[in-house]
Amino acid sequence: MLNELFPNVKLADLWEATGETFYMTLISLVGTFIFGILLGLLLYLTARGGLWQNKLLNFVVATVVNVFRAIPFIILILLLFPFTDFVVGTIRGPNAALPALIIGSAPFYGRLVEIGLREVDKGVIEAAKSMGAKTRTIIFKVLLPESMPALVSGITVTAIALIGYTAVAGIIGAGGLGDFAYFYGFQRRSFDVVFVCTVLIVIIVFIFQFIGDFFTNKLDKR
């Protein structure tokens, strides 16, 4: 029946494309999580009244974040071609999409991290200080654990944006469902392929959202 409804869909190719989408999303998600938290912490700590208050550093980080967030993703990929070629050794395939995916979404997640950290009760930070805590202790034992639900729901939002980005990256040959839908579906006028790819992407988005919500709720003891 599947063959009748979707005559042009080859299951083996479809699975490969799905696998590539998952691969790109997950690896870039890990990178985004690490760099995003670093950026978010820097933004938060160097802000006025922060533990590492530093006007210049805050300005520099905020500017970098804003600039990278302002560049449309498809242009960012093109801009990063030389960098990607240098780092990955190629500009095609799922691996080549990773630098652009991480650089494109880490600043976005960084802002979400900053917002999450700002929500941490100032009184709790003060209490930790009054106990003689070092800044490192405050970061790892107060700031990050206390903002964890926000960090997780933020990474969920970012993951869904990332799935979208992987599809865009597909148009310039990164592989994955976006690539598959465009080259095997749209360009060959096989709209059943476009349709199946769309459904799969929606399912992947739902899976990520479900997992994210589950952990956010589980972590939130407020």
Place this chain on the structure above:
Amino acid sequence: MLGGKTLIKINGLKKVFTTNSNTIQAVDDLNLEIKKGEIFGVIGYSGAGKSTFIRLINRLEDPTDGQIIIDGQDITSLNQKDLRISRQEIGMIFQHFNLLWSRTIKENIAFPLEIAGVPRTERLERVDELIKLVGLSGREDSYPSELSGGQKQRVGIARALANNPKVLLCDEATSALDPETTDSILRLLTDINQKLGLTIILITHEMHVIRKICHRVAVMENGQIVEHGEVLDVFLHPNRPVTRKFVEQVMGDKEQDEAYEFLTKEYTTGTVIRLHFVGETTNRALISRVAKDFDIDVNILQGKITQTQKGAYGTLVVHIDGNDKEINRAMEFITSTSVEVEVAPNA
């Protein structure tokens, strides 16, 4: 215990906040000595500088000028590293408890021990002790959100005591609690003060907190201590208007005065007098002695006696009736005691 040696000495302490448009003297040339083992209260309205003052003691705010010496150590001259170590010996509790909601009660109390680098097994033992001390047995694996305000403050107290501090700072610790819970927290603080001999400094805007647990009190206004001394003395002889207002908070004098005027008009024979009881005299059976020794009728019209840490304090309005000679003799006797007498003006 009291009258013991000085634990904390504060010399010429100043804190100036500078904003773009103006400067604010939050704490202005403050000098104070706090003795080991005492409960010292600082009372003032919001904006009086008391909150800044208590935060200067563990340098959550850095002083602009002056010295704070705790147990021989000048806190104000410490570098960041030594300050962190000293802070482990200064416990602090807060109005809004400031617990980590992501940690259980046990883990919250263990936090200062983790900071101090106490090994895990010792940590667990100490946490168990503390949970018992503050009466939270059975709740150790709950999260703060599952506790009532009073229970949260108990966790705050346990956490503050974890590293056996020399002094406990209480920043409006009962201001977010209802009266009944306030009382139970105050009892716990008194308990800890007696059991452990712990010095406690508390700031509050509620006079009944001072009355219930403090040995000495300082009244703050505009960044300065305008009056300080034994709680009873301050209650009895409030010099400043601000102090009088705080004393009225507990005694409700104003309201009583209106009724007093009314009472003096009601009684046409005999005398209506007001007796001020201070300290130990309250415990003596003054009224029954007067009634027994003199041929007069004594009728208590109104009164309020309240207990402080150093004895009772209060007033009684009584009506004395009989022949003038006996009344005069009785009055002479009462005046000869340490009870202060005031005769109603128009009686």
